[in-house]
Every structure is written in C-alpha cells, then in structure tokens.
Amino acid sequence: MSRSSIPADCLPPVPAEELAVLSADGTRLHVEVHGQPGAPTVVLAHGWTCSTAFWAPVIHQLADRYRVVAYDQRGHGRSEVPPSRVRYSTRALGEDLAAVLTRVVPPGERAVLAGHSMGGMTIMAGAARAEVAERTAAAVLVSTGPFDLVRELNVVPRAVPSGVRFLLHRELMRSRLPLGPVNPLTRAGLGYAIMGTSATAARTEVAVRMVHACPTAVRANWARVLGRLDVRAGLARLAVPTSVVVGAEDRLTPPVHAHRIVAALADPQGLLLLPGVGHMAPIERPAEVAAEIDRMATAHLPGGLAADAPSATDAPTGTDATTGTDPERTAVA
Numbered sequence: 001m002s003r004s005s006i007p008a009d010c011l012p013p014v015p016a017e018e019l020a021v022l023s024a025d026g027t028r029l030h031v032e033v034h035g036q037p038g039a040p041t042v043v044l045a046h047g048w049t050c051s052t053a054f055w056a057p058v059i060h061q062l063a064d065r066y067r068v069v070a071y072d073q074r075g076h077g078r079s080e081v082p083p084s085r086v087r088y089s090t091r092a093l094g095e096d097l098a099a100v101l102t103r104v105v106p107p108g109e110r111a112v113l114a115g116h117s118m119g120g121m122t123i124m125a126g127a128a129r130a131e132v133a134e135r136t137a138a139a140v141l142v143s144t145g146p147f148d149l150v151r152e153l154n155v156v157p158r159a160v161p162s163g164v165r166f167l168l169h170r171e172l173m174r175s176r177l178p179l180g181p182v183n184p185l186t187r188a189g190l191g192y193a194i195m196g197t198s199a200t201a202a203r204t205e206v207a208v209r210m211v212h213a214c215p216t217a218v219r220a221n222w223a224r225v226l227g228r229l230d231v232r233a234g235l236a237r238l239a240v241p242t243s244v245v246v247g248a249e250d251r252l253t254p255p256v257h258a259h260r261i262v263a264a265l266a267d268p269q270g271l272l273l274l275p276g277v278g279h280m281a282p283i284e285r286p287a288e289v290a291a292e293i294d295r296m297a298t299a300h301l302p303g304g305l306a307a308d309a310p311s312a313t314d315a316p317t318g319t320d321a322t323t324g325t326d327p328e329r330t331a332v333a
Contacts, residue, residue: 005202005205006202006205006206007057007200007202007203007206009056009057009060009061009286010056010057010202010203010206010283011056012052012053012056012059013034013056013059013060013063015032015033015034016033016034016035016037017032017033018030018031018032018033019031019032019033019103019104021071021099021100021103022099023074023092023095023096023099024095024098024099025087025092025095027074027079027080027082027087027092027096028079028080029071029072029073029074029079029080029096029099029100030052030071030072030077030078030079031069031070031071031072031100031103031104032052032069032070032071033067033068033069033104034059034063034067034068034069034070035059035062035063035064035065035066035067035068036063036064036065036066036067037067038067039065039066039067039303040065040066040067040111040112040297040301040302040303041066041067041068041069041104041105041109041110041111041112041301042062042066042067042068042069042111042112042113042114042293042297043069043070043071043100043101043104043105043111043112043113043114044058044059044068044069044070044071044114044115044116044119045071045073045097045113045114045115045116045118045119045120045122045123046070046072046073046076046116046117046118046119047115047116047117047118047119047120047143047144048117048118048214048219048222048223048226049076049210049211049214049218049219049222050076050077050116050117050210050211050214051072051076051077051078051210051213051214052070052071052072052077052078053077053210054116054210054280054282054283055070055116055282057282057283057286057290058114058282058286058289058290058293060286061286061287061290061291061294062290062293062294065294066294066297069100069104069111071096071100073093073096073118073119073122074087074088074092074096075088075215075218075221075222076214076218081215081217081218082221085221085224088221088222088224088225089225090121090125090225090229090231090234091125093118093121093122093125093126094122094125094126094127094128094129094132094234095126095129096122097113097122097123097125097126097129097132098126098129098131098132099131101131101132101135101136102131102135105135109135110134110135110136110137110301111135111136111137111301112136112137112138112139112140112293112296112297112300112301113136113138113139113140114139114140114141114142114289114293115139115140115141115142115144116142116143116144116281116282117142117143117144117252117253117279118144118222118226119142119144120141120142120143120144120145121144121145121146121226121229121231123139123141123238124141124144124146124231124234124235124238125231125234126234127234127235127237127238127239128233128234128237133237133239133240136240137240137241137297137300137301138240138241138242138243138269138296138297138299138300138301139238139240139241139242139243139296140242140243140244140245140289140292140293140296141242141243141244141245141258141261142244142245142246142281142282142289143245143246143247143250143252143253143279143280143281144253144257144261145253145257145260145261146229146230146231146232146235146257146260146261146264147229147230147231147232149173149226149227149229149252149253150166150169150170150173150227151166151169152253152254152256152257153165153169153172153173153251153252153254154250154251154252154254155169155172155192155193155251155252156168156169156172170227173223173226173227174220174223174224174227175220175223179211179212179216181212182205182208182209182212186208186212187204187205187208190208190211190212191204191207191208192251193251193252193279194207194208194211194251194252194278194279194280195207195278195279195280195284196247196248196249196250196274196276196277196278196284197249197276197278198275198276198277198284198285199276199277199278199280199283199284203280203283203284206283207280207283232264235261235264235265236264236266238265238266239266239267240267240300241267241269241296241299241300242265242267242268242269243268243269243270243271243272243292243295243296244258244261244262244265244268244270244271244272245258245271245272245274245281245288245289245292246258246271246272246273246274246281247273247274247276247277247278247279247280247281247284247285248273248274248275248276248277249276249277249278250277250278250279250281251278251279252278252279253279255273258271258273259271262330269296269299270329270330271329271330272288272292272327272328272329272330273327273328273329273330274288274327274328275326275327275328285327288327
C-alpha cells in the first residue's frame, strides 16, 4: 500500500518529542508526544497487535488543542519485546501505564486517558495503582471489555453451536501461526473480524496491515493473557468520570461488554454507540472518537477548549471521509 493511497489522517504525524520509558521490570517503552506543549494532556493506549500509528487519525484531530501522548504497548511498535512469557500480564499492562504517566504528567497535574481494546483493559488493570489514580482526571474506554473475552467473541457465526463456537474462538485467539502476507483472502478474513460495514477499503487496508506487522510471538503471548483476562477488580476501582465508546458491529469486544462496563463504573459519563462500526473505531470513525475524548477533556481538565471541539457528526479528515449514520449516545444518570 503506497503512502499516496493511505487516507491522509492515517499517516502518523511527526512527534514533537520521543521518550524511552522504563517500566517496573525494566522493559523499555517507546513514547511519543504530539501537539501543544503546556496544553492539557491526553494519553492514548492502543490495543492488541497495534502501535502508536493506530491513533494517528485521532491525534490529528486533537493535536491543535492538547498535548497528546501515545505509547507502544510492550512488544508492539518500537517498544521492547519481553524476553519471556512471564512478562506478559495484566499486571505488566498496569505497571507500563503507571511508568508512562509518571514520566509524562507533571507533578500535581492530571490527564485524560483513552484506551482502545487492550488499551482500555490497561486502564482498568492500572486503575488501582496510586501512580495512575493520582494522574488521571477522566477516562474514555473504546471497544474493550473487562472479562469473558473469548466467550463473547462474534467472529464465528452464531449458527454454529455455542460449545463449538467457544472452542473455535479459543483456538483462534491462541494461534501462533503467522498471518502470512496481506492478500485478498487474508484481507477479507481479517477485515471481517475487525472492521464494520461502513469502513472504507483504504481504512480497512491500514488496519489489516498494522495487525499483520505485529510479531507472531507477541500476538500469541498477549492472546494467552487476553484469553483469561479479568480486570473487574480494577474496573471497580476506576473512580474517575469515564465514558465508553463501542461500534455496533464490533465482533471482538461486542457492545455487551460496553454495557457491563457502564453498569460497573463508579462515575459513568455515557455510552456512545457507533452504527456500522467494528472493532477499530478510532480508525473507522476518528472524528467521533476524538470528539468524545475532547468532551471529557473539556469537562474534566483545566484549560479544555469547548468552543473548538470537533463535532461528533463531523466526517473524519482525509481523502476518503466516511459517512455512516449518526452515533447513538446513551446518557447515564
């Protein structure tokens, strides 16, 4: 895929600063800082098999008003690949987030955290850590879940008996087979699993190639963690105002997870359902995701700029602006 065929907003912006942050166990994490120095801080955590490049469309939307920090989860992108399986865990996710926040959030200040998929699980896993709680003003959880990930997968059709579906989903998650080259077959199969029906071919290509770029061992080792993940205890400790975003066609973390999260939150700030959107909402509909992050930052960070916030119905920037139907927001009392 040539750079000319990539949607303009999916081209990763050049960071203003790059940092190397050491986690508690010595794992080196690659961190990028974008946007406006001295502005309110937003920290972005990507999901399984992705990288900081995943957030490019959202960073483009937010960088004129915020200091936007994105980091590569361990094993992904330019972060260090753990040398053994024991360094892949939900504990490690929380420790990594704590290390990043300690480095990038100035003393006495707080940030809005936004996590997609495993990034949302990271926020839940780290919520009880003092380093995280003290530096978090609000959170946005996108396309994520707290437990029972394999049981709730919707990749295998529901016509297949439930027991067989569970076994197939479990083996799909555990697979250590290389994904192989991107070709029409792999593109169609992975695109079906991770994207919604409103996704354009160009955005699907960006997402598929990103997943294919993740090292096979890293993908499999994190899949082992996700297969038994349960961060409900951390979710119960997530005390800050938190909103939830999910695609109506998300097959990897279906809307049932979003509803469970909202029901468990101490301070829920609403559920945004995006029609026609699959698992990769920040790539599929970046304007809506960015607008939700901006809404939370405007409300909960000093210096938030409501007047310049992107509209939740604005089309994403780039060469292939998507349309789709309007998002559906569920307010929570």
